Amino acid sequence: xxxxxxxxxxxxxxxxxxxxxxxxxxxxxxxxxxxxxxxxxxxxxxxxxxxxxxxxxxxxxxxxxxxxxxxxxxxxxxxxxxxxxxxxxxxxxxxxxxxxxxxxxxxxxxxxxxxxxxxxxxx
Numbered sequence: 001x002x003x004x005x006x007x008x009x010x011x012x013x014x015x016x017x018x019x020x021x022x023x024x025x026x027x028x029x030x031x032x033x034x035x036x037x038x039x040x041x042x043x044x045x046x047x048x049x050x051x052x053x054x055x056x057x058x059x060x061x062x063x064x065x066x067x068x069x070x071x072x073x074x075x076x077x078x079x080x081x082x083x084x085x086x087x088x089x090x091x092x093x094x095x096x097x098x099x100x101x102x103x104x105x106x107x108x109x110x111x112x113x114x115x116x117x118x119x120x121x122x123x
Contacts, residue, residue, distance in 0.1 A: 016080065016083055016084060016095035016096070016100070017095045017096040020084065020095070023080065023084055024084060024085070027081060027084070027085065029042050030042065030043065046073065046077075049073050050069055050070055050073050051069075052069075053068075053069035053070070053072045053073045054066050054068075054069030054070070055069075056069070056072075056112075057069045057072060057112075057115055057116055060112065060115075060116035060117075061116055061117060062115060062116050062117050063117050068115040068116070068117075069115075071115060072111055072112070072115045075111050075115075076108065076111065079104075079107055079108075083095065
């Protein structure tokens with residue numbers, strides 16, 4: 001499985017810095033779509049991320065790469081939302097810093113390991 005690096009976590013960092021307004025607008029549109037069914041087409045814009053995550057997790061040997069990919073995207077989305085609008089906006093390293101990129105890299109790496117099946121959940 002490819003390891004996340006500060007370089008490939010750069011997009012996530014950009015979504016928190018120069019792309020912050022766009023990211024916040026995206027979340028606002030998604031929330032609005034929950035109240036207005038005619039806007040639900042906007043939810044389809046996440047399909048490419050899910051397709052990429054499914055392929056990545058299939059290559060990593062996930063037992064159910066479709067589900068794991070969807071969960072991975074949801075977790076990363078939650079991580080970004082927390083840093084933009086949640087408590088993470090107060091507690092996380094400042095966006096755009098090396099410390100923030102390192103922290104995001106570690107978080108995404110932990111998610112990839114968990115979702116790929118390297119960490120087994122006991123039932």
